[in-house]
Amino acid sequence: MKAALRNPVDFSQFPDANGHFDRYGGRFVAETLMEALHELNEAWRDCRNDPEFLAELDADLAHYVGRPSPLYYAERWSRQLGGARIYLKREDLNHTGAHKINNTVGQALLAKRMGKTRLIAETGAGQHGVASATVAARLGMECVVYMGAEDIQRQALNVYRMRLLGATVQPVTSGSRTLKDALNEALRDWVANVDNTFYMIGTVAGPHPYPLMVREFQAVIGREAREQMLSEYNVLPDALVACVGGGSNAIGLFHPFLNDSEVAIYGVEAAGSGIDTGRHAATLCAGQPGVLHGNRTYLLNDEHGQITETHSVSAGLDYPGVGPEHAWLKDIGRAQYVAITDDEALQGFHDLTRAEGIIPALESSHALAYVTKLAPTMRPDQSIVVNLSGRGDKDIYTVAALEGIQL
Amino acid sequence: MNRITHRFQELRRAGRKVLIPYITAGDPHPELTVPMLHALVAAGADIIELGVPFSDPMADGPVIQKACERALAQGMTPRRVLELVREFRQIDAQTPLVLMGYLNPIERMGHAAFVAAARDAGVDGVLTVDLPPEEAAEPIELMSAAGIAPIFLVAPTSSVERIRRTAQLAQGYLYYVSLKGVTGSAALNVAEVAEKLATIRACTDLPLGVGFGIKDPPTAAAVARIADAVVVGSALVAKMHELADDPERMRREVAAQLAAMRQAMDQAGMPTAFAG
CATH class of the missing domain: 3.40.50.1100 (Rossmann fold)
Incomplete structure (x- = not known):
């Protein structure tokens, strides 16, 4: 029972029959x-x-979505960052351009x-x-x-x-x-x-x-990524990174790896103009447990329990709640949740576009921006799988407008 | 005995049905809420449901959504709602008062703190729209200990098994949602409601209130024939909004609107021997 010792929590047993991840969900x-x-x-x-x-x-x-999506080794970008090898799970290549x-x-x-x-x-x-x-x-x-x-x-x-x-x-x-x-x-x-x-x-x-x-429908992302890492490189990644709004692309990548306790997991929220400005959507980093939209989870709300308005450059992360499983993973420490500002995400957007010829969605750019911080702290024999959850075509007007360019 | 149960027994003995108006606390203005509550009582309200405004009222139609937004814009909070209840209680110690709202503001205050504050203010019942009985063990225990009735909804879609389970946990009355929809939706179907009420009555002795979709005296009268209580909300809230600029007239006309329902219900409630 070595695995049981290593993993005191069996993640496949959650949620319970009524949808509870410990105190969350329901x-x-x-x-x-x-x-x-x-x-x-x-x-x-x-x-x-x-x-x-x-x-x-x-x-x-x-035949319709186009799976499996490739696991692409971003060699040039990895070299530029000078640390871990970075693999992109290419959900941007799916039909309709996202996970x-x-x-x-x-x-x-x-x-x-x-x-x-x-x-x-x-x-x-x-x-x-x-x-x-x-x-x-x-x-x-x-x-x-x-x-x-x-x-x-x-x-x-x-x-x-x-x-x-x-x-x-x-x-x-x-x-x-x-x-x-x-x-x-x-x-x-x-x-x-x-x-x-x-x-x-x-x-x-x-x-x-x-x-x-x-989660079960999105877990195809992580199942494929896990198989691809094992069959192509014969190793599990050292870290996973994905952006978190509601958290479906992230849980899709994370879930099949939860029982692999040696794999570090990072969920990246939208810090908007900065968490200290109050204009953000970093629910797990800055919120408290509460109940909204049918589940108990972390929320952004005021001291009276009224849901507060959020801000992010990326509309897909602009949500004051988050999936209950993420709330639970945060509390038990299985995943770490961090936040990336609008400016950092925009930098990530440009970085990947220029380094690899891939225009990422602004949502995914939050994950990429975190990778630019994480990768240099790791060794070249280590690897990161980042979920490139969507393509950025939909965002080019937003990016251009922010840079004062009219299309 | 809880004021709610007492009120139902009192009216049952008198052969009358219970009229329950709903208004949103703090709408159109926090200072108008308590005078409006007294006006409703004078116009024939037997129990009052006082809405605790929430930023995301998922089960409410546009009328009550907007009322919540207006109340919140004027700084209404759960604690201020309880202050209004306390103020109402200084003059009226008899009329049962039920808070109706959503779970998150209560969770943020903490269930124990909320129940203690509600009891101290003089609240008799709490209906939390997005708290189904299976998630409500702790609140039910706290409320029961404080003499506050946990009130639950029953819907057209509720199975007999669910109704039984809900009735075992509920106190005060069961609130039957008369239609599949949000508050203030199109008119309800009285025959369908009657059929479902018969099913519910076979499961419980609790009084049955009916709400959602009751807009006028004829509907109130029709529902009074088959239910123990009639709940009216959006129609009153809409009228209050319409006349918000003239508080005196607002109180008068909303009271008249409720009084007309009271009258129609009392006539409907007369035994046929007298009516003939």
């Missing part, structure tokens, strides 16, 4: 949704071990099995909205995407992509008009249309079973 929704969550949980439990469902999912991931599609392909198959005819989703940067509209188009299902009015301004390109795909993009003007309000509005829609509607949550947050289900 189901905190109004009564009307409780039965819908039980129904979803049962459908999901039936599917996750059903060979037919899994074969269909694998086929979609291979989000791994989850929507899976949830869409589940929705079809459950006989639902209408898909709803929330979106921040628009990547999950696009990934939802994409699978809805493919299945010929109605799709409504809730998006904060502020984010619609910031992400015109993705809004148009969703409309091209036949989705209705519903602007949300309540509250702070961003991702958290889009989630509230999607939950309200689900309550009213619970009979025919499937709610595709885009991250590892929300009420049970979403944090578990989305």
Whole structure:
């Protein structure tokens, strides 16, 4: 039982049957949704071990999404940083340009099995909205995407992509008009249309079973990365790095490595203008435990428990909560959570673009910026796997505007 | 005995149904809340649900969302809501008062501190919209010890098994959400509600309140025929917002709106022998 000694926690046993990661997770929704969550949980439990469902999912991931995604050795960038070897898990090469599609392909198959005819989703940067509209188009299902009015301004390109795909993009003007309000509005829609509607949550947050289900759909990232490291280099990486907003790309990479206690894990949050300025979205670094959007987790809120507005240059990280499993991993010390400012992320964006000819999403650029700090502290025989969770085409207007360039 | 249970028994003996108005604390202005509560009592309120504003009211429709935003913009906090309750209690020691809100502000204060402060202020019940009974063991224990009724929702989607389990943990009354939707949604279907209430009654002896979608005296009367209590919120909150610039008129008209429901319910509640 050497492994048991090394790993006092068996991570595959979490969450429990009611979605608890110790004190985090759970189901905190109004009564009307409780039965819908039980129904979803049962459908999901039936599917996750059903060979037919899994074969269909694998086929979609291979032929529609384009998996497995490459694990690319960023040789030139590694040399420039002068430390560990850096490997990029290329989720940016997936269909629709980010990791989000791994989850929507899976949830869409589940929705079809459950006989639902209408898909709803929330979106921040628009990547999950696009990934939802994409699978809805493919299945010929109605799709409504809730998006904060502020984010619609910031992400015109993705809004148009969703409309091209036949989705209705519903602007949300309540509250702070961003991702958290889009989630509230999607939950309200689900309550009213619970009979025919499937709610595709885009991250590892929300009420049970979403944090578990989305993790399982995204864990293909880490399973592949682990196999690729072992088969191509015969070694596990020394460190993993991924950005954390809600945390789905990060948990997708991290989860298959959790029981490998020798692998260090770093989640990178958005420090915005700097944590001390109050304008940030670094929930785990600067928040406290609380309850929002159906789960207990770390939150950014004021002393009276009101959720506070967040800021990040990257709309996809602009969220005041975080997946409950991350909250738990932080508390037990299995993962470390750090934060990167807007300016540092922009530098990471440019660094990778120039060093490797890959334009990363601003979300992923937070992870890259942390790698520029971490890699030089490591030896050349050590390695880092960083999740390049999305491509940066959607962000070039934001980057250009910040640099005073009009396109 | 808790004031809520006492009030239900009192009205049952009198052959009348319980009318429960809801307003959001601090909307349209913190200073108007306590006078409005007294006006509601004078207009026929038997129990009052006082909303504790939250930044992310997921189960509420636009009317109460906006009310929360206005109240928060004026600095409403859970502790200030409890101060308003204390102020109300200086004049009215009889009318049961139920706080309705969301979990995070309570968690931030801490369950024990919240329950102690609520008891001291004179709160009789707490309905936490996003706290289902299976996650509520600690709050239920604390509230019960303090003589505060934990109130829970039952929905059209709730199974008989869930209703039974919820009824075992709930005190005061069960709040039946009359439709699949948020507060202030389109009109409810009385026949469907009646059918579900029959199912719920077979599971519990607790009084049954019905809310969401009750906008006018005829609906209030129709629901009063089948339920023990009628909850009305968005219709009042919308009227308060409309008349926010003229507090005197606001109190008068909102009271009149509630009084019309009271009257319609009392007529509906008359035994048929008298009506004929």
